[in-house]
Amino acid sequence: MRTDRLKLVASLTRPVLALVAAFALTTLALLSTGVSPLEAYRLVLFGAFSTPVRLSDMIMLAAPLLLCAVGLSITFAGGLYNLGVEGQMIAGAIAAMVPLRLWPDWPPLLLWLLSGLSGATGGVVWALLIGALRQYANVSEIFAGLGMNFLASGLALYMVLGPWRRQTSASLSGTDLLPRDLWLPTIDRLRLAPAAPLIALLALAVVWWALTKTRWGLEVRAVGLNPAAAGRLGVAAARRMAETLAACGALAGIAGMLQVVAVHHALIPNISSGIGLLGLLVALLARADPRWLLPIAVAFASFTVGSIQLPLTLGIDSAIAGVLQGALVLFALVARARVR
Amino acid sequence: MDQLWIDLAAVLAAAAPLVIAAMGETLSERAGVINLSLDGTMLLAAMTGFAVALTTGNLLLGFAAAALVGAAIAAVLGLFSLTLGQSQTAVGFVLALLCTDLSSFLGAPFVRVPGPAVPFTPIPALADVPVLGTLFFRHDPVIYASFLIIPATAYLLYGTRLGLIVRALGERPAAVYARGIDVIRWRYAMLITGGALVGIAGAAFSLDLKQGWSYRHTFGAGWIVLAIVIFGGWRPWRVALGCYLFAVLEIVATRSQSALPNFPTQIIQVAPFVLMIFVLALVNLASSPAAMRRAATLPQIWQRPLLGAINRLRATAPAALGQPFERP
Numbered sequence: 001m002r003t004d005r006l007k008l009v010a011s012l013t014r015p016v017l018a019l020v021a022a023f024a025l026t027t028l029a030l031l032s033t034g035v036s037p038l039e040a041y042r043l044v045l046f047g048a049f050s051t052p053v054r055l056s057d058m059i060m061l062a063a064p065l066l067l068c069a070v071g072l073s074i075t076f077a078g079g080l081y082n083l084g085v086e087g088q089m090i091a092g093a094i095a096a097m098v099p100l101r102l103w104p105d106w107p108p109l110l111l112w113l114l115s116g117l118s119g120a121t122g123g124v125v126w127a128l129l130i131g132a133l134r135q136y137a138n139v140s141e142i143f144a145g146l147g148m149n150f151l152a153s154g155l156a157l158y159m160v161l162g163p164w165r166r167q168t169s170a171s172l173s174g175t176d177l178l179p180r181d182l183w184l185p186t187i188d189r190l191r192l193a194p195a196a197p198l199i200a201l202l203a204l205a206v207v208w209w210a211l212t213k214t215r216w217g218l219e220v221r222a223v224g225l226n227p228a229a230a231g232r233l234g235v236a237a238a239r240r241m242a243e244t245l246a247a248c249g250a251l252a253g254i255a256g257m258l259q260v261v262a263v264h265h266a267l268i269p270n271i272s273s274g275i276g277l278l279g280l281l282v283a284l285l286a287r288a289d290p291r292w293l294l295p296i297a298v299a300f301a302s303f304t305v306g307s308i309q310l311p312l313t314l315g316i317d318s319a320i321a322g323v324l325q326g327a328l329v330l331f332a333l334v335a336r337a338r339v340r
Numbered sequence: 341m342d343q344l345w346i347d348l349a350a351v352l353a354a355a356a357p358l359v360i361a362a363m364g365e366t367l368s369e370r371a372g373v374i375n376l377s378l379d380g381t382m383l384l385a386a387m388t389g390f391a392v393a394l395t396t397g398n399l400l401l402g403f404a405a406a407a408l409v410g411a412a413i414a415a416v417l418g419l420f421s422l423t424l425g426q427s428q429t430a431v432g433f434v435l436a437l438l439c440t441d442l443s444s445f446l447g448a449p450f451v452r453v454p455g456p457a458v459p460f461t462p463i464p465a466l467a468d469v470p471v472l473g474t475l476f477f478r479h480d481p482v483i484y485a486s487f488l489i490i491p492a493t494a495y496l497l498y499g500t501r502l503g504l505i506v507r508a509l510g511e512r513p514a515a516v517y518a519r520g521i522d523v524i525r526w527r528y529a530m531l532i533t534g535g536a537l538v539g540i541a542g543a544a545f546s547l548d549l550k551q552g553w554s555y556r557h558t559f560g561a562g563w564i565v566l567a568i569v570i571f572g573g574w575r576p577w578r579v580a581l582g583c584y585l586f587a588v589l590e591i592v593a594t595r596s597q598s599a600l601p602n603f604p605t606q607i608i609q610v611a612p613f614v615l616m617i618f619v620l621a622l623v624n625l626a627s628s629p630a631a632m633r634r635a636a637t638l639p640q641i642w643q644r645p646l647l648g649a650i651n652r653l654r655a656t657a658p659a660a661l662g663q664p665f666e667r668p
Binding site: 133158161277281316325329 | 429438445607609617
């Protein structure tokens with residue numbers, strides 16, 4: 001009884017210490033600007049829950065974030081650092097635009113389906129190119145991913161300024177808005193499209209099942225732990241890696257599609273807005289354990305949305321949310337370290 | 341013709357921060373540690389260097405502060421990966437994002453504030469030598485330093501006993517350990533030295549080649565340097581060549597913006613990085629075992645130069661790069 005309680009305390013010490021360290025670092029940064037850290041924390045931690053509009057903004061950020069993080073937890077399980085997730089999201093957004101621009105008068109439901117399929121395909125293509133570069137050309141997935149990110153953002157810029165430029169004049173602020181009936185149904189005055197978080201939750205459930213309950217998931221995790229050993233046991237390691245990349249690309253592509261039909265209602269150059277990279281932090285913190293993905297994605301999305309008010313109310317930069325998110329992941333990594 | 345030399349001199353200058361950072365990263369990767377935090381490190385160091393130089397009015401203090409920031413971040417990476425056994429990739433990536441946001445947050449008061457800059461210092465007499473003077477002796481101290489650091493790194497790695505140890509740390513750490521050398525301590529030393537150089541490279545942007553501070557001031561330079569180190573096969577001269585080629589591409593991209601008024605030229609800015617990954621993939625494909633076997637079936641006259649070229653282009657990573665070291 002007593003030892004059980006001691007064990008529980010011991011197992012909690014490190015996460016708590018990590019939390020304390022992360023907040024200490026963030027507080028130091030806040031103190032250096034001369035504002036009251038408490039005021040800043042009130043906004044960063046709870047600002048997203050202060051009004052219904054902000055809450056719905058947070059949900060609309062958490063949805064693509066969760067999709068990316070879920071996808072990345074598949075690639076992490078397979079032992080890959082898919083830094084290309086950002087590009088996969090952009091490629092998905094571009095591909096999702098294609099049916100919407102080609103046949104704008106088709107029934108919306110059909111168009112959303114097509115758009116989702118097309119977006120997922122865009123993400124898969126972008127991800128498989130990384131897989132091919134890694135498999136056949138020996139370029140690590142990290143740099144292949146970065147290269148594909150640059151390529152995708154170049155392509156998005158080209159579409160926005162070239163073929164899909166505004167009718168009035170080409171503008172860096174994006175393409176013309178989609179016709180109103182093609183926007184994913186949105187709750188009045190809230191900017192909340194309930195389909196987006198539902199899709200993300202569905203993806204989470206499916207991936208959790210696939211990774212933990214199926215033979216495929218077992219093989220992916222085996223490849224992630226030791227590709228050579230998994231290969232000797234008859235697992236097609238290269239194939240599994242390509243599949244994890246494709247799965248992540250598909251989810252990131254759908255996240256990109258949601259950015260188009262549910263958030264921006266247009267293609268903008270910065271359509272991914274760093275959500276993919278933030279998803280990498282979420283997945284790293286969840287340590288590829290799907291149960292943690294949802295709470296962490298919601299927490300990180302609320303930090304980001306809450307901090308948007310900082311420049312106006314306190315006159316400090318909103319990047320403090322990123323500092324807190326990064327510090328939390330960094331110290332969580334240490335908390336897991338075995339002591340030598 | 342004169343314009344060509346002036347353009348080339350501009351390339352040599354523009355590549356200076358890349359060269360300094362790339363030499364730093366080469367040192368730590370040759371010792372077996374990959375510092376993936378480069379992009380964030382450069383930003384935070386650029387911001388700190390600018391802020392310190394601005395508030396103290398002392399350029400040298402600015403560079404020193406930037407070097408300190410770079411070294412400190414490298415030390416944190418070392419602590420978490422070398423000592424505490426976490427993945428270098430994971431820690432480096434998180435540090436990259438964290439330091440980027442720290443630079444945006446802490447640097448907000450300095451955005452677009454005019455500040456001090458490294459003065460133009462042509463070297464007397466040498467600056468008037470035709471061609472060579474224009475190319476090499478009409479710059480400022482940061483750029484001269486970027487010229488000197490290439491042979492210095494090459495000499496350190498290939499001409500000294502220390503260099504032998506560093507290369508062995510990256511290739512066969514167990515052998516180094518067997519000779520009674522503390523692998524972890526020496527990896528720390530190279531990682532921190534490299535980090536300091538990366539920090540100085542950050543300040544070379546904010547105090548010299550892209551004076552001042554703005555949100556994400558160095559525009560992905562850190563990721564570019566990481567790719568150039570691979571592109572250059574972890575060999576100092578080739579890595580430096582990669583930096584200069586990259587600078588050439590960038591200048592060509594900027595120039596073509598005025599030549600192609602109807603083409604959305606922002607796109608060209610992403611081209612150098614993509615092109616580099618593409619070339620890297622081609623070289624790796626050409627030096628793959630399958631391609632080598634096919635080359636062996638070619639007629640003799642073709643074979644020798646072809647295999648020679650492939651061998652010269654091929655890049656092999658240090659065998660123990662990114663691997664944790666376990667005492668045997």
